[in-house]
Amino acid sequence: MAVDLQNRLERGKSSTSRSSLAEASSDGSTYSSLNSFELEIIHIFVQTAQVLGLPKSVGEIFGLLYCSLEPLTFDEIMLRLKISKGSTSQGLRFLRNIRAVKTTYMAGDRKDHFVAELRxxxxxxxxxxxxxxxxxxxxxxxxxxxxxxxxxxxxxxxxxxxxxxxxxxxxxxxxxxxxxxxxxxxxx
Amino acid sequence: MAVDLQNRLERGKSSTSRSSLAEASSDGSTYSSLNSFELEIIHIFVQTAQVLGLPKSVGEIFGLLYCSLEPLTFDEIMLRLKISKGSTSQGLRFLRNIRAVKTTYMAGDRKDHFVAELRxxxxxxxxxxxxxxxxxxxxxxxxxxxxxxxxxxxxxxxxxxxxxxxxxxxxxxxxxxxxxxxxxxxxx
DNA sequence: CATAGAGTTCATTTTTTCTTGAACTTTAGG
DNA sequence: CCTAAAGTTCAAGAAAAAATGAACTCTATG
The missing domain is CATH 1.10.287 (Helix Hairpins)
Incomplete structure (x- = not known):
């Protein structure tokens, strides 16, 4: 199941088969790969983005934020989704424009922290x-x-x-x- | 003339040049070029098609049929819009599938005659x-x-x-x- | 103010989608 | 049955859209 999702979401990327919801990273990188819940939610939003004529990356970003329990930073989004800085920046800008995402300020952190509009x-x-x-x-x-x-x-x-x-x-x-x-x- | 049409359909911001509604063809071809009314209606449907994530050719075909007073044949559509046989065929198929276009039968003519759903x-x-x-x-x-x-x-x-x-x-x-x-x- | 971190921009590259047209199927009429 | 006209299909090329990443701007701090 996880492999199937993986394939659908990221065609042709090397994917370590991940069976559970564990968040440990097997390749030594700082950011965990996506678990199957996240993959599936993201997939739903990617599909929806496509129906609405929006870039896939927009769906990915929103999906990730939608199932995140805490606000995520720019880098977290970029690294977990394995998308470029440019796509991350533009995707977030679009999502903020339509009020689908907002930023929260976290004490003592200069970075923006992004949250999905759940309503x-x-x-x-x-x-x-x-x-x-x-x-x-x-x-x-x-x-x-x-x-x-x-x-x-x-x-x-x-x-x-x-x-x-x-x-x-x-x-x-x-x-x-x-x-x-x-x-x-x-x-x- | 063909270039003008192309330009107006693609980047139709400059909609002011409304020369005439004449249907005579100036290049000797059998099929008349599009008049400014048609161009404008077609443009509206092309834009709508794009919002809905549909191919431009689908918007063109529907737009042309929408402002035609009589049913048009496959060839008329193809030649007036200057699109290929393939696009014409696939566009018409799509439009028939969603019931946006239907065919009428004309006595003594083997060809299909297409009409837009006006409602x-x-x-x-x-x-x-x-x-x-x-x-x-x-x-x-x-x-x-x-x-x-x-x-x-x-x-x-x-x-x-x-x-x-x-x-x-x-x-x-x-x-x-x-x-x-x-x-x-x-x-x- | 100098700098490093945070994010943005945009020319290029990559990917996806649309269009084209030659070959094909289907069918009406001889 | 044949033929030719009418439309369909689909592989390949063209066009459009999205992703990338290096160079950039902006700003909070030392």
Whole structure:
């Protein structure tokens, strides 16, 4: 099982078969490899990231934080997931932008400590706000421009095309009206 | 002309040049190039396709059909959009699978004639059914497996991790329960 | 202020995804 | 049955997206 998960998550990386949830490191490195619980949670978020059109690394980072009992530092995230500094930095930035991750300050430590937003409602809100709303708003703007173009088209077509456009307008408006409602519904 | 189309579809920020709606072809080809109305509608659907993680060609095909007053044949789609046979075939297949496009039969013509589903409600339904539901169902299954893994973990952690998993379960269930509602809401 | 630690940036490389088109299957009509 | 038109398939090439890591900025402290 663990091997299977390992393979799915990190294709082609050397993986020491790890059967249990032990956190000891067998290769002498400071950071433990991922246990099967973590691998599975991470996998779920990686898949979700892909459905949403986000980079895998974003899913990995969020998944790791989601099942961590304490805040993790930049280095811990980077080393445990075996991803680069750049991916870690950009992934964390994205996650902070959509409020999926926040930082906590730990006394006497200069490093940032990252925590996942566990209330998925807030997570969804951030995603909808940062990604979906802009798209819908841009669409509305474009539709407005379109109406002008349409005024120059042959009258016999104009009526039908106007109708089609009005469907799009309606749909756009409804989709935007839907978002707050969706958020309320999944308010976990 | 072809270059212009390409540019406008790909990086369509400069949408102001609305020259004419004429359908005459200036390069001698059988199929007319796209007019500015079509270009703009197609652009909207291409963008949407990208948000949804679908190939550009799928957005192009749907956009073209969406603003066509008559059913179009395979060749018309291919030639007007200047995309390959393969892309056309696969794009149309995908669109038919999610019920975004259907074929009509025209007397005395062996070719398929394709029409866009104008009721965006049905379109959304197909997309949710074919793309989102499978993901949510897969997620639920994985979460079920996870519970077993969790039973082997240290008791002091188990409680907290179980709680986090239960958030995920709840979220998953709610998301699935939401879909029918969303569809009803956008029933245009 | 000089420095080292913490994180960011971004040109390059790597990986993934999309498109292409030649070869293939299927089917209507002769 | 054959043929040719209509569409499909899929290996290979092209394009797009993501990951990498060296060079960079910023800042808290000695």
């Amino acid at each position: 998925l409602r807030n997570l969804s809100a951030g995603f909808l706000r940062e990604r979906i709303m802009p798209h819908l708003e841009n669409g509305e703007e474009r539709l407005n421009n379109l109406q002008q173009i349409l005024d120059h088209s042959p009258p016999e077509k104009r009526k039908i095309l106007k109708e089609r456009m009005s469907y799009l307008f309606t749909w756009n408006k409804k989709a935007r009206g839907l978002l707050p409602w969706v958020l309320k519904f999944i308010d976990t | 965006l409600r049905n379109l959304s339904a197909g997309f949710l059914r074919e793309r989102i539901m499978p993901h949510l169902e897969n997620g639920e299954e994985r979460l079920n497996n996870l519970q077993q893994i969790l039973d082997h973990s240290p008791p002091e952690k188990r409680k907290i991790l179980k709680e986090r998993m239960s958030y995920l379960f709840t979220w998953n269930k709610k998301a699935r329960g939401l879909l029918p509602w969303v569809l009803k809401f956008i029933d245009t």
